[in-house]
Amino acid sequence: MSTLFLTACSDWQSALHAHGDNARKIFDLIWTFGAVAATTWLLTVLVLAMALFRSRPPEARSPLQIDPDQERRLNCAVGSATALTVVVLIALTTGSFFAGKSIASMSGSETVTVRVTGHQWWWEIRYPKIGSLQAIVTANELHVPVGESVKVKLDSLDVIHSFWVPSLAGKRDLIPGRPSELTLIADKPGVYRGQCAEFCGYQHAHMAITVVAESREAFDAWRSRQDANAVTPSGDEERRGQAAFLGTGCALCHAIRGTPASGTVGPDLTHVAGRRSLAADALAMTPGALAAWVADPQSVKPGAKMPRIALSADDLNAVITYLGSLE
Structure with a gap:
């Protein structure tokens, strides 16, 4: 259970390891709110301990006995604590507002624009056409230049998702029919x-x-x-794998540029072997993992839209060889 609570505290997915301007503003808020909460808790415990230490035994005074001076002091203490609470809440709210406004004001000077679309359960990433470079589509792996503002346009085609890279920026919901965007800035090379x-x-x-x-x-x-475009198969095994891919249901859901495969249901596989992982980071990009995913995706990710395709052992090996060549 503790692992679930600490998901965002590991080095490469951590709001406490900020590596961008947006993330640092959120990091400062985390520590500010945490310090105020810790101080409030300590003061409350201290006042409670003082009250317990200074209280007299019940038999020492009548329950109806009232000390006017003590009542005035207590009323003053309670009133002061209430006023301080209101001031602290206003200060924290104001700080949060200006931090959000500062993050929003960072947009407008982006050098790279990319569209990220949420699907159940993977991310489609589209880079627009730039000059002589055509528009490209990839999945689950977003490349950005260090030190430059990257505008990420977000949308969803099915249910509500939320895009969150804690080391670089805060969360942003992807609501079907309501596009949104955020700005990412990574100030050091790395994988986040x-x-x-x-x-x-x-x-x-x-x-x-x-x-x-x-x-x-x-x-x-x-x-x-x-x-x-995807490389042309250079060997018999790769050619057999391409034929098996195009002759089964694979080509109905996936696209491979330079071939007749033009499906849009699943991720574009034009350069699939060049990615670091499979199935939205459910598996590492290795021949064994790729074979397990193609052979029986439901055993790896139950409920995924990718069905099990009946392939002979030879055709499966050929398809894996072919996909492994698409770097």
Whole structure:
């Protein structure tokens, strides 16, 4: 149970390890609210201890006996505590308001724009056409240049999701029919894990997103690789795998640019082998994991929309070989 409460405190998915301007403003709020709460608790315990220590035994005075001076002191103490509580609440609310306003004001100078769409249970990521580079579609892995503002446009096509990369920014809900956006800034290279933060169904816990922050040169190189169509099969095994992929239900749900496969139900697989994970970070990107996912996705992620496709052992191995070549 403790693991669930500390999900956002691990290094690569942590609101306490801020690596961007937005995240640092939220981090400051966390510590401010935490310090005020801790101080309030300590003062309350101290006053309670003083009251218990100074109280007289019941038999020492009559229950009806009233000390006017003590009553005035108590009324003054209660009134002062109430006033202080109101002041603290107003101060915290004001601080939260201006922090949110500051985060919102950071938009407008973005160098990269990307659209992220939530599905049950994976993230579709679209980079728009830029100059000679065509629009590209990938899944569950968002690449951004370090030190630059990235506008993330958010929407959902099924239920309410919530985009949350705690080391880089706060949460933003994805409500069907109501597009929203936020700004990400990563100030150091690294891999940051995000998570859907709104219960969206059976596999909600297995709907992660990875943000890869890299230098502008590395980002441009990655963008150029993604711009290319899928590689043409070079061996008999890969050609057999492509034929099996196109001849079964796989091509009805997935797209692979440069082939007849143009499905939009599932993730685009044009460069699937170049990603770090499978099934929204449910599995590592390894040949064994890829084979397990293709052979029986319901055993890995029950309830996922990807059905089990009947493939012979030879066809399964060929499909895995083919998909493994798509980097």
